[in-house]
Amino acid sequence: MSLEKTPVTIVTGFLGAGKTTLIRHLLQNPGGRRLAVLVNEFGDVGVDGDLIRACADAMCPEANIVELTNGCICCTVADEFIPSIERLMALSPRPDHIVIETSGLALPKPLLKAFDWPDLRSKITIDGVVAVADAEAVAAGLFTPDPARPGSVAEAGADHETPLSEVFEDQIACADLVLLSKADLAGESGLEAAKAVIAAEAPRPLPMLPLTEGVIDARVVLGIGAAAEDGIDARPSHHDGEAEHDHDDFDTLVVDLPEVDDPEALAAKVAALAGAQGILRVKGHVAVAGKPMRLLVQAVGARVRHQFDRPWGAQPRQGRLVVIAEKGDLDAAAVRAALA
Ligand SMILES: [Zn+2]
Structure with a gap:
């Protein structure tokens, strides 16, 4: 058995940003990697799981694809997320790389923290958090805080946040790479506008690349080598300091x-x-x-x-x-x- 840690990529991004399309492209063009996928969907229709299972092949058979539809995985870390990761790690042959598609409402930080558990930390490294953002929607201001909205004093840093801007900021703040999806629809000016919005939201400079129909070289997305588990504190969240979070919005x-x-x-x-x-x-x-x-x-x-x-x-x-x-x-x- 290899002592090398298995890399995990967390794909985050708001509802409809194009996460599943990206993962389907990676499964069809894995660059020789044996992939496993954990897909989490909000609502129990299982659309994303179906779409991903349709890409199952010799390098990623159906056994390597696990679907969790019972709410957001960020809320069920101990009960569902960790056991599912352990099941994927126990596959023979062991996957070369695990890709996690979080639901569009999920907060990535609780997942990063889960990988800090001693049991997982010895076996897994978080290769990177990839945020997929709909360039057109970002440029149009869908995720921008609303100055007309009263700032909340109860939550530090939540000034004028809307439910959408709050989730979006958490996802961007956790990312190592941002993919601006639907780049063809956004056009050059839309992409530039989206980049400016994200640069203003991000706690540190982030690489941003355009994405159309999920097409990108797997080497760009997989193999970032971020070891994010070592720098969780550098990824701020609106829910820092809270014992629990909810998706009540x-x-x-x-x-x-x-x-x-x-x-x-x-x-x-x-x-x-x-x-x-x-x-x-x-x-x-x-x-x-x-x-x-x-x-x-x-x-x-x-x-x-x-x-x-x-x-x-x-x-x-x-x-x-x-x-x-x-x-x-x-x-x-x-x-x-x-x-x-
Ligand atoms: Zn949650």
Whole structure:
């Protein structure tokens, strides 16, 4: 057995930033590495796990892909996260590199701290924390603190923070590398604007690279060699000093849908909903009349994508979408009515 520590990369980033797309690209282009993936999703539709399992191959068989859907892994570190990492470490052959996809609302710092446990510290090194940020959304100010919002004295440094800016700052502050996703949509000026926002938020200068459709050389993302477990204190969090944190600023709604006739019509409803209700993320599968394949629907704000991904097979043809919004923005009855 090798005494070398197994490197772990933590991929963080807000809902819909493109973490799963990045990890799929890494699995398809691992540069000879035997990868294992732990994927955590907020809401129990298992879309990301499915997308990642679809990339399973000889270098990363299905046994190397673990999915945790029971809330954010930052909240279940001892019960679920650490045992899952230990299971991946026990695989034979042992993975060369473990990639963790955190949920879009997860705080990366509790995970870094988990790796500080003596049991893991001797076997694992945190190779790097990679933050994926939607360049267009960052440039548009989605994650910028709101000066109109009263500063909170209870929480040091939380001046004018919005729920989104707070999560975003925690993710950026923990990062070793920032990937500005959807760079093609943002364009040069959007990328420059996004870089300026992130540079202002970051506690130290961070390398930032553009990313389109998750395409990047695995050598850029894996093998950073940050040994982040040695410098946790240099990564500030809004939750430093708190024994516990919560994700109370966000609400999740699961909507079951009957078969639809027209994918385009459904996509238009989802887009309209995002505009009307400030919905941050929609994703799930829907059954389309006469089609044996599941329709994967994913929306970030009003930008909706849909595609047939795989046959329903033995699974019941039950459409199900998870809708995530800021607390108070989600009117369940209105959402159900709009999607019906
Ligand atoms: Zn948490």
